[in-house]
Amino acid sequence: MTSNRSPRFPALNVSQTQQLLSGVSDLPLSLAASRRIRAAVLKKAAPKALARNRIRKTLLPIAACLIAVVMFFVAFPKAALAVSEFIGRIFTPSRYMNQDPADRTPVPSIDEAIAAAAPQDGDFTITLMSELPNNQEYIDFRAQNGHDSFAEENWDWLRDIRPEIAEVLYDGNQLIWNTNLYTTNEHVREFMEGFGIHSGSKLSVDALLDSATYTVAGDPMVYPLINSGGGITPIQDESSLSTADHVVLYSDFVIDPATPLPNGVITITQNIRVCENDAMDYGATVAIITHTFTFDTTKGNSQSADGAETLIPLSGEYYLTITHYGEGDESSTKETKKVSLDGIKLKANYEYLPTGIKVSITLEEAPADWTSDMISSLLEVTWRDIYDNFTKDGIANDLYIDDAFVSEAPTPDHFGLDELAYFLPVFPDQYDSNPSVVMKLYLAYIETYNGTDLLNGELYTLSSGEVKTQTNFVPLVEIPVPLPKN
Amino acid sequence: MDAVTELLRRDPERALNQMLSAYTGLVYHAAAAVLGRSSHEEIEECVSDAFLVVYNGRERLDFSQGSVKAYLCATARNLAINRLNKRASAKEVLLDELALSSEETESAAIRNLEAEALVNAILALGEPDCKIILYRYYFNLPSKQIAKLLGLKQNTIDQRMRRALAKLNRLSKGGNLYDK
Numbered sequence: 001m002t003s004n005r006s007p008r009f010p011a012l013n014v015s016q017t018q019q020l021l022s023g024v025s026d027l028p029l030s031l032a033a034s035r036r037i038r039a040a041v042l043k044k045a046a047p048k049a050l051a052r053n054r055i056r057k058t059l060l061p062i063a064a065c066l067i068a069v070v071m072f073f074v075a076f077p078k079a080a081l082a083v084s085e086f087i088g089r090i091f092t093p094s095r096y097m098n099q100d101p102a103d104r105t106p107v108p109s110i111d112e113a114i115a116a117a118a119p120q121d122g123d124f125t126i127t128l129m130s131e132l133p134n135n136q137e138y139i140d141f142r143a144q145n146g147h148d149s150f151a152e153e154n155w156d157w158l159r160d161i162r163p164e165i166a167e168v169l170y171d172g173n174q175l176i177w178n179t180n181l182y183t184t185n186e187h188v189r190e191f192m193e194g195f196g197i198h199s200g201s202k203l204s205v206d207a208l209l210d211s212a213t214y215t216v217a218g219d220p221m222v223y224p225l226i227n228s229g230g231g232i233t234p235i236q237d238e239s240s241l242s243t244a245d246h247v248v249l250y251s252d253f254v255i256d257p258a259t260p261l262p263n264g265v266i267t268i269t270q271n272i273r274v275c276e277n278d279a280m281d282y283g284a285t286v287a288i289i290t291h292t293f294t295f296d297t298t299k300g301n302s303q304s305a306d307g308a309e310t311l312i313p314l315s316g317e318y319y320l321t322i323t324h325y326g327e328g329d330e331s332s333t334k335e336t337k338k339v340s341l342d343g344i345k346l347k348a349n350y351e352y353l354p355t356g357i358k359v360s361i362t363l364e365e366a367p368a369d370w371t372s373d374m375i376s377s378l379l380e381v382t383w384r385d386i387y388d389n390f391t392k393d394g395i396a397n398d399l400y401i402d403d404a405f406v407s408e409a410p411t412p413d414h415f416g417l418d419e420l421a422y423f424l425p426v427f428p429d430q431y432d433s434n435p436s437v438v439m440k441l442y443l444a445y446i447e448t449y450n451g452t453d454l455l456n457g458e459l460y461t462l463s464s465g466e467v468k469t470q471t472n473f474v475p476l477v478e479i480p481v482p483l484p485k486n
Numbered sequence: 487m488d489a490v491t492e493l494l495r496r497d498p499e500r501a502l503n504q505m506l507s508a509y510t511g512l513v514y515h516a517a518a519a520v521l522g523r524s525s526h527e528e529i530e531e532c533v534s535d536a537f538l539v540v541y542n543g544r545e546r547l548d549f550s551q552g553s554v555k556a557y558l559c560a561t562a563r564n565l566a567i568n569r570l571n572k573r574a575s576a577k578e579v580l581l582d583e584l585a586l587s588s589e590e591t592e593s594a595a596i597r598n599l600e601a602e603a604l605v606n607a608i609l610a611l612g613e614p615d616c617k618i619i620l621y622r623y624y625f626n627l628p629s630k631q632i633a634k635l636l637g638l639k640q641n642t643i644d645q646r647m648r649r650a651l652a653k654l655n656r657l658s659k660g661g662n663l664y665d666k
Contacts, residue, residue: 016605017560018552029511038506040534045541462492
């Protein structure tokens with residue numbers, strides 16, 4: 001019998017819920033709803049944005065130390081390579097867009113994609129904090145966080161800022177734009193205070209994208225964009241800083257490749273929060289800049305070539321570190337044991353983008369006795385640290401072009417469960433010369449975990465606290481990457 | 487402590503991704519059971535808020551009381567109940583909505599039992615009846631979907647559900663949970 005009226009459980013506390021749900025795994029949900037929820041949560045939590053901005057701001061003060069480290073490691077080629085990757089040798093579109101165009105090593109296909117976006121500025125407004133309709137929130141925030149009262153005379157100059165869209169890069173997977181904020185050199189220096197460059201001013205200013213939406217002509221809907229990172233780009237050398245008349249605000253966004261932006265010209269409205277002190281570290285909002293611009297998505301929505309897929313059969317016996325995820329009150333454990341990979345088939349999916357080749361590796365087939373824990377453990381991502389060591393288990397991927405080691409393949413800014421995804425810095429203008437592009441996958445496994453000898457059959461029960469591992473790794477498989485024929 | 491809960495302390499960003507991959511469906515259905523399945527936007531807001539509450543509260547939540555999964559479902563349900571209460575105060579209940587069907591008469595047992603006793607009683611039903619009751623009344627899934635999830639026929643689900651409810655009903659009236 002069906003009824004619209006839902007019988008209800010009484011309110012349950014957490015431990016009662018825990019008892020009731022032990023042994024219940026996830027329930028099915030439509031992909032669209034899952035994606036909407038994921039996007040909404042990540043937007044609000046914005047952990048990557050926080051990390052990225054902090055990394056950028058931390059980079060400058062430690063740059064001098066790194067130079068010394070580089071000088072030391074040049075005698076040890078592999079370690080030197082690792083260091084150079086750490087400070088920026090690995091190519092990613094976000095790094096490209098973070099560089100001053102004059103300093104970039106040009107990538108023609110990316111430059112074409114940037115040109116094709118053809119952004120055009122629209123209107124802008126600048127509203128000081130005292131004029132914002134919800135200004136009481138900001139007044140309270142200042143009081144709660146130990147800021148002096150908002151003094152309009154200190155911030156009146158913000159009314160003269162002029163935002164201009166500088167560059168847009170969109171490839172159907174990634175959306176990045178840079179906005180120039182024009183002001184006087186004195187105020188540019190105040191934007192650099194957060195990077196440890198002292199201006200002598202009493203003000204330290206920052207800016208960060210607060211929200212962004214897009215609209216399409218003829219459609220009344222306003223669509224949100226999900227911001228995944230951003231911040232002001234530092235101007236590091238004094239000669240550039242001495243003549244700088246603007247700062248660059250970098251912003252990037254999550255685009256679900258399954259639902260790319262609509263084709264054609266779209267109108268973006270971005271709200272930029274200007275803050276006193278670090279915008280991501282309790283900075284107090286002093287103004288909101290609302291700026292509109294348009295750009296063309298058409299070229300970004302077309303791949304440089306049709307995609308491709310290959311199957312990768314695995315075989316042989318390998319040590320695999322397996323994380324057994326406990327249900328309910330059960331603890332999770334780690335073990336390392338020798339398993340046969342006979343019957344495992346991976347699938348590699350290739351997308352040919354102006355910004356590089358996106359490779360996504362997933363499981364295609366596994367023998368019936370492979371558990372989901374084993375599959376997830378096999379498809380864990382790992383990477384070398386700057387000392388060329390692995391600290392965790394999983395698969396690492398070295399990229400070789402024409403038999404020369406290029407770098408570890410950079411992973412994109414998302415974690416797919418049971419998916420290995422990489423962006424290879426191989427661009428359409430290189431396809432004609434038909435280089436051999438090979439991904440060499442390595443499988444790293446843990447020998448000892450906090451002193452527990454996993455290699456000799458001991459089981460480690462996961463708990464909080466510091467983790468110290470001793471690892472080893474072996475070559476797993478080589479994947480030749482097919483290139484499109486132009 | 488399970489792996490995701492452990493990871494939430496050690497590597498929150500990665501844990502958040504794993505939580506979203508592992509529990510979005512479960513949390514969604516926990517909220518949907520309270521709000522009704524037509525309120526997509528409200529349900530999704532409750533689910534998003536539940537993830538944020540647990541993620542942002544990771545330093546102060548006592549995970550010895552329950553795992554991330556339990557916190558997420560309990561939070562989503564509470565948020566949904568709060569919304570329902572707001573909605574109820576703005577809307578009169580129609581008389582015919584109060585007429586209980588036969589299944590609902592029996593399910594009144596679920597409302598009449600104290601939470602702790604109810605949880606124990608449901609767990610004592612054993613498999614698969616425990617899951618059938620949980621899916622039907624906690625997650626409000628239709629019996630067709632429960633049949634699919636448990637690999638049983640829909641008739642079997644309906645039959646077992648009636649018997650399980652009867653057991654719970656006897657208990658709510660002071661009887662013995664177990665059939666002799």
